[in-house]
Amino acid sequence: MSQPQYSPGLEGVVAGETAISSLDGGLSYRGYSIEDLAHHASFEEVAHLLLHGDLPTAGELDDFRRRLGSQEVVPPPILETLRRIPVKVPMMDVMRTGASLLAHWDNEVADNAHDANVRKAERLLVQLPILMAARHRLVQGKEPVSADPRRSFAENLLWMLLRNQPTPQMTRAMDVSLILYAEHEFNASTFTARVIASTLSDLHSSICGAIGALKGPLHGGANERVLAILQSIGTTDKAEAWVMDALAKKQRIMGFGHRVYKDGDPRAAYVKPMCSELAAQTGNTPMEELADKVQEVVWREKKLPPNVDWPTARLYHYFGLAVELYTPLFVVARTAGWSAHVIEQLDQNRLIRPAANYTGPGKREWKAVGDRGA
Numbered sequence: 545m546s547q548p549q550y551s552p553g554l555e556g557v558v559a560g561e562t563a564i565s566s567l568d569g570g571l572s573y574r575g576y577s578i579e580d581l582a583h584h585a586s587f588e589e590v591a592h593l594l595l596h597g598d599l600p601t602a603g604e605l606d607d608f609r610r611r612l613g614s615q616e617v618v619p620p621p622i623l624e625t626l627r628r629i630p631v632k633v634p635m636m637d638v639m640r641t642g643a644s645l646l647a648h649w650d651n652e653v654a655d656n657a658h659d660a661n662v663r664k665a666e667r668l669l670v671q672l673p674i675l676m677a678a679r680h681r682l683v684q685g686k687e688p689v690s691a692d693p694r695r696s697f698a699e700n701l702l703w704m705l706l707r708n709q710p711t712p713q714m715t716r717a718m719d720v721s722l723i724l725y726a727e728h729e730f731n732a733s734t735f736t737a738r739v740i741a742s743t744l745s746d747l748h749s750s751i752c753g754a755i756g757a758l759k760g761p762l763h764g765g766a767n768e769r770v771l772a773i774l775q776s777i778g779t780t781d782k783a784e785a786w787v788m789d790a791l792a793k794k795q796r797i798m799g800f801g802h803r804v805y806k807d808g809d810p811r812a813a814y815v816k817p818m819c820s821e822l823a824a825q826t827g828n829t830p831m832e833e834l835a836d837k838v839q840e841v842v843w844r845e846k847k848l849p850p851n852v853d854w855p856t857a858r859l860y861h862y863f864g865l866a867v868e869l870y871t872p873l874f875v876v877a878r879t880a881g882w883s884a885h886v887i888e889q890l891d892q893n894r895l896i897r898p899a900a901n902y903t904g905p906g907k908r909e910w911k912a913v914g915d916r917g918a
């Protein structure tokens with residue numbers, strides 16, 4: 545019998561069907577190019593597109609915003625638990641725990657009907673950022689601030705985290721970063737969410753698993769490492785030597801390379817000009833120049849282009865956001881995409897259970913414990 549072909553890391557394997565996003569001819573969400581969405585849409589419109597299948601009409605957008613605004617509370621016992629989690633616990637771990645805690649106070653947690661999952665997804669979409677912002681303030685010894693339903697999703701995020709009125713450019717840049725982080729086909733965390741959903745588990749469990757997968761530095765966790773790299777290099781004149789040394793030691797340089805984009809990640813290309821502009825406005829041009837030098841040397845030596853995390857980490861730094869928020873912000877945005885995939889998986893479910901090639905020993909004879917040698 546011929547063995548089915550094995551592809552390490554499932555590279556190139558078609559593991560399902562989706563109507564949510566496509567990488568064919570550029571990245572698009574439900575048929576709309578990310579360039580168009582990033583240029584024209586708000587994150588709320590994109591979240592509606594992902595969760596409900598289409599861009600909202602003006603009336604639908606008002607209703608959607610009103611529904612999101614009405615969910616802008618986290619149950620007090622969850623806030624109490626956030627106070628008790630040791631200060632040293634990383635924010636990504638708190639996000640994972642937070643998603644799980646939110647399940648305990650969600651009356652529809654076990655209902656896997658399409659509409660119930662959409663309602664739960666909308667709640668998670670607003671409650672996870674509130675939880676993140678609350679925890680961020682608590683570890684600084686400050687009291688959480690409430691979301692302000694008059695502000696847009698992006699503005700609210702910046703407001704809750706920084707407690708400063710963000711400039712329109714900052715709000716727009718945050719909107720764009722959320723839109724570009726919102727969805728990306730069968731990436732590792734989305735696939736994790738779909739695998740969990742396929743067992744007929746529930747949306748919150750799928751999101752908890754997805755957060756765990758996103759945390760890793762080969763996936764979403766890379767954006768926090770990007771900033772650590774730039775800060776450890778320090779100045780542009782040290783960039784070349786740093787890259788050469790890292791490559792000689794066969795280290796992975798975070799923010800570069802991608803499983804599916806070998807010629808360049810369109811999201812990185814879109815964020816870069818905004819990043820340069822914000823750097824100039826916030827006195828961060830030296831970091832931008834350093835980043836450009838690193839990028840030039842990595843390309844020259846390895847022909848590796850930057851991925852979305854490379855400029856987005858800098859964008860968040862220029863906003864003045866603490867580094868431990870970068871991957872959690874990715875969670876906030878990707879909750880829209882993950883939820884859409886869970887809903888799609890359940891609408892046409894078949895248990896995801898692939899096969900493996902066995903590489904262990906051949907058949908062996910049972911020996912009683914006394915017969916197994918000293």
Ligand code: ACO
Nearest residue numbers: 761762763764766795796797798799800801802803851853
């Ligand atoms: N730094 C240095 N070398 C790299 C990098 C990198 N960032 N990425 C790939 N390479 C090298 C590999 O060492 C390998 O070299 P070799 O052929 O000499 O052995 C070659 O490029 C091919 O790499 P693969 O591991 O086969 O590529 P793969 O598709 O498995 O990896 C991945 C994709 C995991 C994203 C990889 O590029 C990487 O580790 N990047 C750094 C982490 C990162 O930025 N992750 C964020 C991805 S985007 C996102 O999740 C939102």
